Amino acid sequence: MTWSDLYALLPVLVLIFGSTVLLMAGAWRAAFSTMVAYGILFSLAAAATAVFHTPGSHDVAGFFLIGGYSRFFSILWPIVAALTLTISFRYGADRGFSGGEYAALILFACAGMVLLSSASSLVSLFLGLETFTLALYILIAFHKGSPLGAEAGLKYLVMGGVATGLLAFGIALIFAATGTFHISEVSILDASNGQFHAVTLFGWGMLLAGIGFKISLVPFHLWTPDVYQGAPSPVAGLLATGSKGAVFAALVFLLGNLQLSRTPLANLLWVLSAASMLIGTLCALRQNNLKRMLAYSSVVHMGYLLLALLAGGTSGHTAILFYLVAYAFVNLGAFAVVTVFSSCATEPQSYEDFKGAGYRQPLAAAALLVFVLSLAGIPPTAGFMGKFAIFYAAIETGYTGLALIGILSSLVSLYYYLRPVIIMYMSGDSNTPSFSMMASEKSVLILCLIATLILGVYPGPLFDVITGILP
C-alpha cells in the first residue's frame, strides 16, 4: 500500500479518522450534541473531500477501485450519514445516547459503506460489508432503555451472523473454484471452467443468499420489519438507505460486467425480484406501524432494484444509481419524520399516532406525504423518475413480464402508502401532541423534501452524472 493508495482513499480516511477521534473524545464525556455536531462535520468533510478530490482511476491493492463510481458513493453515503446524525440531536439526547460512540459508530458504518461501494475484490466486499454490519449491530440496540431495541439487535445479530457465514463460505467456494478474489475475474460465470463449475455455482448461491439477507429479499426478508421497528429511527433510516444501497452499489460492480440475462442466475433473480415485489407489497397492506410498513416497502423496492440489475446494461445501472440516490433521500426523510414524531420516551407505533398531523404539523406531514408518494412512484417526485428509469431498463431488455409485475405491485402498494396520508389529513381530530420541531430536524425534512421534488422534476443533471461514472 503506497501513499498514493492512501491518498486515493482520502474520504474514507477522513471518516475513520473522525470516528476514532470521536470515540476517544467520548471518553472525556463531551455533550451528546457536541459530538454529533462534530460527527456531522466529519462526514461533511468526507463528502467535501470526495467532491474536490480527484485522484483519477486507481486500483488500491487490488481491493478498491477508486474512480468516478466510488467517488459518487463517497459523496452520497457521508451525506446520508450527516443527515442521519442531524436528525438525531433531540432523539439521541432524549434517550441518553452517549455522544462519542453514537457519532463514531455512524461514521464507522459510513466508512464501511463507502468501502463496500468501491470494492473491487470479494475480500474488500466482505470487509466493507462486515464493517458497517458490525457497527449496525451496536447501533440498532443503542437505546439501552428500549426492550424493542434489544430484541431488534438480537435478531439482526443472529441473522447477520448466519448471513455473514453464508457470504464468507460463498466467497471461499468461489475462490476455491477460480483462485481469485478479484471481481472482474470471478465474474466470468460461464461453463468453461470445467470441473469447478459446480463449486462456483454453489459459491454464487451462498454469496447471493448472504447478500439477499443484507438487502432483505424474499425469502430472507423476515427480519426487516422487526429490526426497523426496534431500531432507533435515525439508525433505521441509515439501515434502510445506506446499508442496502451500498450493497447494491457493490452488486452493480459485481454483476455489472456480465450479461446477467444469459447466465443461470437470471432465472433465480427473476423469481427473487418478482417474489420481493409481490410478497412485500401484500405484507405491507395491513400494516399499522409506519416503520414496519416502510420495512416491507423496502423489500418491494429491493425487488424493483433487482429488476433493474437483471436488466443490466447502461440503462439498468443508471436506473439503479438514480434510484439509490432518490431512495436515500426519500427513505431517510420518512424515517426523519418518524424521528420528529417520537416523544421523549416512545416512537409513534401506529398510524393512529399521526392522526390529524396534517394540520398540527404541516411541514412534517407534508414531507411524509411527499415521501410516501415518492415511494409509490407518483410524479412529480423522485420516486416516479426512479421507477420510470427502472421500467425503461426492464422494457429495453425485454423483461416486460417483470415490469408488469412491478406495475401491479406499485398499483397495490398505492393503497398502503395512502393509508398514512389518510390518517394524517382525512381522519378528523388530532391525537398528535403539539410540539415544535428543532431547526436541525426541520432542515433535514426540507432538504429531503426539496431533493425529492427536484429529482422528480429535473433529474437530468443527476442522470448525466451517473452516465458519466458508470464502470
Add this chain to the structure above:
Amino acid sequence: MTDKTLFLIPLLPLLCGALNVLFGMRLPRQLSQAIAVGGVASSTVLTLVLWPLSAGAGTHVTLFTWLDSGTLHVPVEILFDPLSASMTLMVTGVSTLIHLYAIGYMHRDADYARFFALLNLFVFAMLTIVLADNLLLLFLGWEGVGFCSYALIGFWYREEKNASAGRKAFLVTRVGDVFLGIALLWLFKLFGTLSISGINAGASQLAPHILTLLVVLLLLGACGKSAQLPLMTWLPDAMAGPTPVSALIHAATMVTAGVYLLCRLFPLVSLSSTGLALISAVGAVTAFYAATCALAQREIKKVLAYSTMSQVGYMFLGVGTGAVAGSMFHLFTHAFFKALLFMGAGCIIHLCGEENDIFKMGGLRKKSPLVFWLFLAGALCLAGAPLSSGFFSKDGLLAAAYAHGTPFYLTIYILGAFTALLTAIYTFRLLYLVFGGTSRFTGDLHGLPKLMTWPLIPLALIALFSGVLNLPEIFGGHQWLDHLLHAAGSGESHPLSHMQEWTLAGIATALFAIGWAVAHWRYSRFTPAQEKKAVLFFLHGWQADRLVHATLITPFAFLSRLFWQGADLAVIDGILESLGQGCQSAGERLRTLTTGRVSSYLASLAWGLLLFMLFFLLQVVQG
C-alpha cells in the same frame, strides 16, 4: 319592411315570455298580463299585415346559421307560405283569445307570471314549428312545445299528481320524438340537407321502401305529439293542467302539430301509398278508440280530451287519404270549437266550484244560460250538426276516404262514420248531464269573471261559421282553403259525383240524429248508478295505462335496480372489492410468517438457501 320582419311573429311572444321569465315576479299583475297578451296579439296583427307575403310559393327568410359543420349547414330559416300562414293565423288568433280568457281564469292565482311566461313561450315554440323551413328548427319548436306542455300540465306542482302527469306527457311524446329524430337523421343522410323545401323537392328520387320507412318514422313522431295510438296515454292525464292550457295546447294547437308535420312534408309522405294507408288506419282506429273512451268518462275535461284525440284521429285519417286541405280544414274548425268547448268547460268547472265530475252536475242551463249557449255552439260543431263547421270538415274527410273506393278505405270510412255516431252520442251525453235535468250539484254556484266569458263569444261565432272557409260546392261554397293550400300538395284526387256527396251528407246527418236520440233516451233523465265492468274498461282507456305499466314501466324500474345493485355494485364493484379483500387477506396470511421468533426466521433463511442450492443443482445437472 323587409321580409325578416316575419321573424317577429314567433319572436314577439318569445320576447314577452322572456320578459315575464326574468321580471314577471316583480311586475304588477296587470303589466305582466298585458305583456303576455300584447305579445300574442301583436303576432296576430303582424300575421295579418304580412299575409301578402305568403302568396304563391310563399316567402323564405334566413336569419343566421345555427349549426355549421362539414356538409351540415343548418340555418334558422322560415317559410311563410299559405299552409304555414294560415296555421300561424289560427295559432296566434286562438292564442290571443285564450290568453284573454286566461287572465280571467288566473285572476286569483299568485303564480301568474310563471303561467303567462310559459304560455308565451309555448306560442313561440308552436309558431316555430309552424314557420320553420328546417327540420332541425322544427324540432326545436317540437321539443319546445313539449317542454311548455310539461311545465303547464304540472303548473300546480304542489300536487304530486299534476307534476307526474306533466312528466308522463313529456316522456311519452319524447318516445315519439325519437322516431322523428331518426327520420330527421335519415333525411339528412339522404339529402345532405335538413331544409324542408329541399327535402320536399327531392323526395321523388327516393326508393319506395325507404320512403315507406321514413313515413312510418314520421308517423310515429306525429303520433307522440298528437296523442295517437299507440302513444296516446298522456293526453287524458294532461287535463291536470289549468283549463286555458288544455284549450290552447291540448286542443287547439300542440296536439295538431303531428297533423301539421305530415301536411308540411306531404310531398314526401304522399309518395308512399303504404305509408298513407297506415296514417289513415292509425287515425281511424284512434278516432274510434278515443270515442269509445269518451263515452264512459266522468270528468268533463277528460271527455273533451278523448274527443280531441278522436278528432285528431280524423285529421290523420284525412291526411292518409291525401286530403291535406281537408285535414287542415278540420284542424282549424276543431281548434275553434274545441278551444271553445274547453274554455266553456273551464267556466262550468268554475261555476261548480272546481267540480269536475259530470255526474255531480246537471241543470246548469237555467243557472247560466250564457255558458249553455256558448257550450252548445261548440258541442254542435263537435257532434257534426248539419251546417255547423264540424259537419263540413268532418264530412269532407270521410268523403275523401270514401272516394278512394278501395276496400281498405271503405273500411276506414265505415269506421269513421261509426265514430261520428259515437261522437254525437258522447257530445249529447255531456250536454244532458251538465246542462239538462235537475241539478245534482250540492253547493253554491260561483260567479264568473267577465274575461272568462266574452272571449268565448267571438270564438263561438267563428266555430259555428268557419265552415265557410272550405264550403263544398254542393253547398254553394268555393272550397277556398283547398285552393289556398293547393301548393302544399295533395294526393291523387278522386272526384265524387254530386249524388254521392249528397248521400254522404245525408248519412252524416242521420248519424248525428241517431246519436242525439240515443243520448236523449239514455241521459235526459239520469240517475247515477253503479258502473259496469265494460264501462270501467272504457273509463280507463281500455286499460292502456295498466298495460304500459306492466309491460314497460315495471320492467324498466326493475332493470334499473338490477343494473345498479346487481351489475354495478355486486358484479363490477364486487369483483374489484373481492380482489382487494383477497390481497389483504393474502397479506395478512403472509404476515403471519413474520412470527417474531428468530428460529423461524432462521428456518426461512435455511429454506431459501435450500431452494438456491436446489436451483443451482438443477443447473449443474443440466450442464
Add this chain to the structure above:
Amino acid sequence: MIVPLSHILGFSSALFVMGLACVLARRDLIMILIGIEIMLNAVGLALVGASAFWQKVDGQIFVIFLMAMTSAEVAISLAMVVYLRRQKATLDADAYDGMKG
C-alpha cells in the same frame, strides 16, 4: 498438495453444515453464536485449502481478516448476550418475540 482440494472442500462444507445445523436447531443464544463461529471457521478452512491449491496467499490473507472480523463479532455478541440477559432473564432466542407481523 497432500490432501486434494475436494476433500478439504468436502470437509469444510460438512463443518459448515454442522454449524448451520447448530444455529437452526438450538434456541439458546450462546449455542447459536457458537454455531455461527463454527460456520466461519469452516470458511477459514476452505480458504486456507484453496489458497494452498492455487498457490496464492490471497486466501490466507482473507483468513486473517476473517479472524479479526470474527473476534470483533464475538465481542459484540457477548456484549449483546450480557445486555439481553439484563433486559430479560433468559437467553432463549425465541423468547424475544415482542415484535411480529
Add this chain to the structure above:
Amino acid sequence: MNPLSSLPILSLLIWLPLAGGLGCLFLRPVRHASRWIALGTTGVVFALTLFLFITGSSKNGWLFFEDHAWISRFGIRYTLGMDGLSLLMTLLTAFLLIVAVLISWQVSPYPDFFFSLLLLIECGIMGVFLSLDLVLFYLFWEIMLIPMFFLIGVWGHARRLYAAVKFFLFTLAGSLLMLLALISLYLLHGQQTGDYSFALSALIHTQIPPNLAWWLYGSFFVAFAVKVPLVPVHTWLPDAHTEAPTAGSVILAGILLKTGVYGLIRFGFPLFPGPAHASLPILAVLALAGIFYAAWIAYAQNDAKRLIAYSSVAHLGFVILGLAAWNLTALEGSILQMVNHGITTGALFSMVGMIDQRAHTREIARLGGLWTRVPVLGAFFLFFSLASLGLPGLNNFTGEILILLGTFTTHPVWAALALGGVVFAAIYMLRLVQGVLWGPTKGDEPWTDLSGREALVLIPLAILVLWLGLHPSTFLEPVREPVQLLLQGSMFPSMPGGMP
C-alpha cells in the same frame, strides 16, 4: 403580431396556478387571503385563455408552441403546444375553475389548503391539455390525481375515504399500463430511427408491428377509458362525484373526464391509427352501453348527486360515440359535447351543492317543493336540467345532434340506438326535477333564495348554455382544422425552439 407572443404563455397557463397555489399555502396567516388569491389566479388564467381565444382562433397551425430540452438522458423534452382543441379545453378549464372557486367561497375547514389544491388541479389539467411530449403528458396526467384525492378525502361526504382511494386506484391502474406502453413505443421508435424521443410529433411516425400495436393501444385505451369513463370501468365515478365537495364534483365532471377523451383524440388515435380505427366498433358498443346502462342506473338513484354522476357516464357515452363515428361532424359534435357537458353538469353539481347547503340533504325523497321556497334557484335548476336532457336551443342538444347526424351518415344503427338514449335521459332528469322542484314543500324553515355570489356563478353558466345552444360555431371554428388533420391522420408539424 400578438402582444403576448413574447411571453411563454403556455407555461404561464400551467405555472401561474401552481404559484397561486403555493401563495395560498404561504399566506395562511392572512385572513381570507387564499380565496382572493385563488380567485385572482383563476381570473388571470381565464383572462389569458379568453384573450387567446379571441385573438388566436383563426390562425393556422399551432397557436402557441414551446419546446425546451428537459431530460436529455431519455430524450424527454418540455414541449407544449396549443391548437384549437387545446384552446377550447383550456378555456373550459379556466372557466370552470373560477366557478369552482366561487362556489367554494366559504369552504371550511382549511380554506387555504382547499384553494391551493384547486389551483394545483388547474396546473395539472392545463398541463395535460398542453403537453405534446408523452412523458410530460403522463406527468401532468398523474399530478391531477393527488389534489383531487385530497379534495375528495378531506372535504368529502360520508364515504369520502372509500371514494377517494377508489378514484386514485382506478385511475392509477389505467395510467401505469400507459406508462409501460409509452416506454415501449419510445424504444421501438428509437430502434427504428435512432431518434430517441418522446415527442408526439416524432412518435406518430413509428412503424409498429400490428400485434404490438394492439397491446400498446390497449394500454393507452385503458388509461383513457377509465378517465372517460367507459362501462365497465366507470364505477369509481359515481362514488367520487357523490362524495366529493361541490367544487370537486364540478372539476371532476366538468374537466377531468374530458382529459380521457382528449387523450384518445390527441394521443390514442394519432399514435395507433391501425388498431384505433379497427376498434371503432368496440368503442361504439361501449359508448352505447354507457348511454343506456348509466341512464338506467341513474333512474334508480336516490342521491341527487349520484344521479347526476351517472348521467355524466351516459353523456360521455355520446361523446365517445362521436369519436367512434370518426367523421368531421361527429367529431366536432364530440368536442362540442365535451364543453357542453362541462358547462351543464358543472352547473348541476353546483346547484346540488347550493341545495345541499340549504336542505342539508341530497336525497331526492327528502327534497321537494323547492320552487315554492326558492323560485329563482328552482328556475335555474330547471333550466340546467333541461339543458342536460337535451332540449333543443340549449347546449347539450347541439352537441348531441351533431354527433348523431355525423354518426348516422356512417352508422345509422348506432345513431338510432343512441337517440333512444335521449328518452332515458329525459326519464331520469325529469325524475330528478320532480323530486327536487315539484311536490309539496318539506319542512318550513325559510330559505334564502339565490345569493349574489351564487348568481354570479350561475348566470354566466346559463348564458353559455344558451350561447352554445344557439350559436355553437363560435366554439366550433377553432377545432375545425385540428379535427380535419386528425381525420387525415396527421398533425401540425412541431416547431422546435418555441414561437414561430
